Amino acid sequence: MAGDSPHSTVSGDTKQVREERQQVLPALGQLVSLVFFWGDHITQDVSRGPFTNAEDWIRACLTLVLSDQGKILQTPDDEDDIKEAEDAKEIERLLKLLPSVLPSNTDTLELSILFHDDLSMQNILCDGDGKIMGIIDWECVSALPLWRACSLPEFLTGRERNDEPKRDHYAPDNSEDTLGLTREEEVVDNEGVNSLYWEHLLEYELTTLRSVFLEEMRNLTPKWIEEFKKAAVVKADFELAVQNCDNSWRTRMIRSWLDALERGENWDLRRGFLE
Numbered sequence: 001m002a003g004d005s006p007h008s009t010v011s012g013d014t015k016q017v018r019e020e021r022q023q024v025l026p027a028l029g030q031l032v033s034l035v036f037f038w039g040d041h042i043t044q045d046v047s048r049g050p051f052t053n054a055e056d057w058i059r060a061c062l063t064l065v066l067s068d069q070g071k072i073l074q075t076p077d078d079e080d081d082i083k084e085a086e087d088a089k090e091i092e093r094l095l096k097l098l099p100s101v102l103p104s105n106t107d108t109l110e111l112s113i114l115f116h117d118d119l120s121m122q123n124i125l126c127d128g129d130g131k132i133m134g135i136i137d138w139e140c141v142s143a144l145p146l147w148r149a150c151s152l153p154e155f156l157t158g159r160e161r162n163d164e165p166k167r168d169h170y171a172p173d174n175s176e177d178t179l180g181l182t183r184e185e186e187v188v189d190n191e192g193v194n195s196l197y198w199e200h201l202l203e204y205e206l207t208t209l210r211s212v213f214l215e216e217m218r219n220l221t222p223k224w225i226e227e228f229k230k231a232a233v234v235k236a237d238f239e240l241a242v243q244n245c246d247n248s249w250r251t252r253m254i255r256s257w258l259d260a261l262e263r264g265e266n267w268d269l270r271r272g273f274l275e
Contacts, residue, residue, distance in 0.1 A: 028143055033142050034140050062098070090241075094245060102238065111146050112146065114143055115142055115149040116135070117141070147236060150228045153213075161203035165197055170196060170197040233266070253269070
């Protein structure tokens with residue numbers, strides 16, 4: 001009988017194993033990036049993915065921000081909020097430029113990979129010897145396009161500083177926070193030197209660490225380096241502008257960046273934010 005055949009048993013087992021594997025394989029669902037559930041965004045009727053292209057993803061983000069600003073203008077309680085909402089009119093300019101920067105009518109499949117969007121120092125756990133023991137804060141991890149995901153982790157971003165700062169070139173720490181402290185207390189604080197020294201030292205160390213990181217990535221995964229080098233700066237800057245278009249402190253710079261983009265020029269928006 002067919003049921004007694006060893007081949008049918010193997011076939012049945014293989015089918016069962018295949019079905020079990022399909023049940024445990026991860027599947028892409030709706031985006032859980034912070035912008036999609038911050039405030040009342042979780043209740044708003046907007047597409048949350050999975051998205052087939054970056055244009056739809058960015059359009060959904062802009063729709064949420066535009067809705068926020070519209071609500072502020074409808075219920076003007078705070079002059080600062082109203083000013084911020086009016087400044088965010090750049091959102092409409094971003095929406096207008098979106099199809100040209102991130103066209104969705106292409107036949108090329110847009111690849112994506114998992115991306116930790118807050119890989120900051122606070123989320124990296126180390127032991128006393130500096131060995132990495134774990135990474136936390138994965139609740140907002142998303143699958144993002146390669147041009148966005150193949151970028152420096154958050155803790156490595158910052159100003160370039162190639163020369164190590166000399167401690168004796170900085171003034172003593174005479175800030176109000178250290179006035180009246182004992183020598184022992186100063187050591188625990190800024191060790192008696194101006195806080196600007198520590199800021200510059202961190203910039204120098206991060207600049208050095210970036211080189212180490214990129215060299216290590218070159219050895220571990222050359223493909224990542226390829227994507228990092230050819231990363232579409234305009235696309236990455238556009239996504240950065242979307243993240244900050246409701247930030248009154250950065251709206252003016254975004255406006256200037258958009259002016260340059262519309263003139264066919266381009267400059268590094270991320271670097272502009274750091275300066």
